[in-house]
Amino acid sequence: MAEPLFHRLVLIGIGHIGSSIARALHHAPGTVERLVICDASPAHLARAKELELGDEYVADPAEAVAGADGVILCTPVGSFAAIAEGIAPHLAPGCVLSDVGSTKQSVIRDVGPHVPEGVHFVPAHPLAGTEFSGPDAGLADLFKGRWCLISLPEGADEDAVEKIESLWAALGARTARMTAAHHDRVIAIVSHLPHLIAFTICGTADDLADETREEVLQFAASGFRDFTRIAASDPVMWRDIFINNKDALLEMFARFSEDAQSMARAVRWGDTGYIEDRINRSRKIRKSLIDIKQA
Amino acid sequence: MAEPLFHRLVLIGIGHIGSSIARALHHAPGTVERLVICDASPAHLARAKELELGDEYVADPAEAVAGADGVILCTPVGSFAAIAEGIAPHLAPGCVLSDVGSTKQSVIRDVGPHVPEGVHFVPAHPLAGTEFSGPDAGLADLFKGRWCLISLPEGADEDAVEKIESLWAALGARTARMTAAHHDRVIAIVSHLPHLIAFTICGTADDLADETREEVLQFAASGFRDFTRIAASDPVMWRDIFINNKDALLEMFARFSEDAQSMARAVRWGDTGYIEDRINRSRKIRKSLIDIKQA
Structure with a gap:
């Protein structure tokens, strides 16, 4: 069996987009070995567990990212700075940190300064979504045929970028790179x-x-x-x-x-x-x- | 068999709404005895015939309305004044003249003065439609569960109003009356x-x-x-x-x-x-x- 893209992938935030990623991964077996769901809302976390969206459910982001080789921020973009600051000391070297935020300059501004040496930051934005919210609103085919835009900060690691591009390809999306501005x-x-x-x-x-x-x-x-x-x-x-x-x-x-x-x-x-x-x-x-x- | 609502109903304009009325009538047998399709566009008229939307196909509105007990204007509201003026001398006494226009004060202003003595004018507006146009765009269930608003000019004939309300009920719509303003x-x-x-x-x-x-x-x-x-x-x-x-x-x-x-x-x-x-x-x-x- 081929090596998985990620051994331990953490989704921080299990709302509409996070739960759609989780569901789409169920249809792409072998892409991720262990999927960790993290959400500050106990109700969302409990619901994600009931829906069997992941392999592990952790409330605290710092705890969730320990030992992970992939982390995707799936919360509202206004929360990114605080989350990035909180998880930064716990990110393992070589880990790829990405997001699904709808703004990219602000994400590079808010998250960038917290990314530790050796961690690879690859901001991304899947152009998909409905008007629904929460873990129940996830759709396995939400990203099928849709674009995922990648906006790289200076000096991005090419291998890490290609890993995120492969992840989105596995979820059914097409990817394109463009500047954040x-x-x-x-x-x-x-x-x-x-x-x-x-x-x-x-x-x-x-x-x-x-x-x-x-x-x-x-x-x-x-x-x-x-x-x-x-x-x-x-x-x-x-x-x-x-x-x-x-x-x-x-x-x-x-x-x-x-x-x-x-x-x-x-x-x-x-x-x-x-x-x-x-x-x-x-x-x-x-x-x-x-x-x-x-x- | 019950008496039909209209013996000879003329649809002037066989676009999206006109052809939807025609199709819906096919699912409401007995409502109209003879359906006459009229359209200034030879292409639309020929297409309506190919689609078998009516019983008769007439290019000239004045000719089409002769002997009709019901006429519905289904063209853009800017054309109503000229059409009303053209058909007025040919409308039979007792005929009910209605429309499907999206504006009602302008329709009363433009059509009202042309309506001959003994002809009953009942402006109506079905709140339904898609972005598509032309005779091919008609949908038999377009009006199902939707509202049709009736805005009456002064002195409207109650029997005529009820006939138009019954027609829209037969097409699947609910009706409500309100002032044109x-x-x-x-x-x-x-x-x-x-x-x-x-x-x-x-x-x-x-x-x-x-x-x-x-x-x-x-x-x-x-x-x-x-x-x-x-x-x-x-x-x-x-x-x-x-x-x-x-x-x-x-x-x-x-x-x-x-x-x-x-x-x-x-x-x-x-x-x-x-x-x-x-x-x-x-x-x-x-x-x-x-x-x-x-x-």
């Missing part, structure tokens, strides 16, 4: 800004006078339903993402606001040519997504 | 504004520098994918809706803009409490939608 801009427009908008419009509807609000719910047509779906995502995770990708998110929001104001202006003044042109461009983007099988 | 506000927030936003953000992404744009497409995460889905909707139909529900749409857009600016400000200044609060409210709306089975 570039990653943060691309993800700001494709994921962070859409979430900010969805959270906002649900609040706007909620603020309407009482009678209308009930009808908003009752008569939610397809457009609004789609927005509420992504707006149902985890509050702490998204709060952390917004704060930690502030610059790119605010730049994309400014661009969007200008465009939305122009569209509103076209509606006010009946500029049908402008409106049709914008809608046609949107359709082309949708078509491109379908063509490259990302829709 | 109220309808237009509710639908502005649940449908029109989400579409305006989705069209806009796709354009914002398309305007990014070339290298990033390709990656935006390649790495489209779930948030953006959902937005492009609704942004793939028909340009002429949506142009007409925006222009014809301008006041309510611009008011809802102004409210949304204020809220989005406040969210951006919270992100800039790290106001985590505000961000979490807004996200939590969004989740509650989503939960309410699931509870009342509209999600």
